[in-house]
Amino acid sequence: MTEQTKRSGRRRGSGESPQTREAILAAALGAFEEKGYGGTTIRGVATAAGVDPALVMHFFGSKDGLFDAAIRGPGMPLRRLREVIDAGPPAELGERLIRRYLSLWDDPAAAPRLRAVMQAATSAPAAGQILRDFMVAEILRPLAEHLGGDDGETRAVLVASQMIGVALTRYLLHVEPMTALSTEQVTAALGPTVQRYLTGDLTI
């Protein structure tokens, strides 16, 4: 990575464009999806993106930095959960969140990225912390603010616990009959749970 001979074939100066940064991020996501967090290296990502490893380090600093940028990037599917918060009656927010969450996991363009993020976050503590900070800042805190009250953050994390659990059983572990249920059936089963966490009497 620091040997001049290995750099010589690529021009570092010409690569410092937003396009190059995006190309590196796309390569990183591909690597996280295919090789897992442990199997992804700065060098491998650089090779896949056709750039010098030093340029990857320049942009992202480390593998954790790459993962952080990949999660925070505009293409991160989980950002689309926020869109439904205000998109209808509060009494139907639970159902809207479940439908949107399932639609992301059922989207062939989004699912590999979600799977890679979940796998990385559960297998590497640093990646888990990055996902947690993203979830809190970008989804749970906005949801808590929308709910208001002293217990908004508690309600938001309870919602997260049910939604992450359904992703794990349905899309990662493929536990039957969870996989066989239709979107409508999962929504009917989980809707009252999530709605109670959002607006019901928790008595805790």
Place this chain on the structure above:
Amino acid sequence: MTEQTKRSGRRRGSGESPQTREAILAAALGAFEEKGYGGTTIRGVATAAGVDPALVMHFFGSKDGLFDAAIRGPGMPLRRLREVIDAGPPAELGERLIRRYLSLWDDPAAAPRLRAVMQAATSAPAAGQILRDFMVAEILRPLAEHLGGDDGETRAVLVASQMIGVALTRYLLHVEPMTALSTEQVTAALGPTVQRYLTGDLTI
């Protein structure tokens, strides 16, 4: 692993006892906990157990075989979930399951093993399949049979989705304020959810 020279220092024949098998399994669990599934090797487990790698292969066949045996072993904490199924009124089964599940994750002797199993199952598809098969055979099917009816298996997997989700947010990702809630608070919040999945009107 196949070179006679590497074997010569250890006596294979003398190690084929149940005690040796248990020592290998304990070493494997330690490796899964410390190095993750990807970082665990047959050779490393053999070294930690003080036996020849060929003996590990003889007993377990592969890394997946080691993981399968570690999950199915008598010390697997998740087995203890079954003990509460019949241990009280059906209307309190949800609460009993949550309390027992939290107590396993809060037990310093059990938590590292649970964490290792979850990490392996989410990071390696083969390990995920092994955990899924164990869950279905040892926990979800017995629970479904206890519940009876056509939808027992659906009810059991819905329970699993909420319990796995709370483990992930509370014990693996450490999402606040889930981590700050007491056992009583988590039980009060999740109890009605799990009880509804077990015995409520699901209308799905």
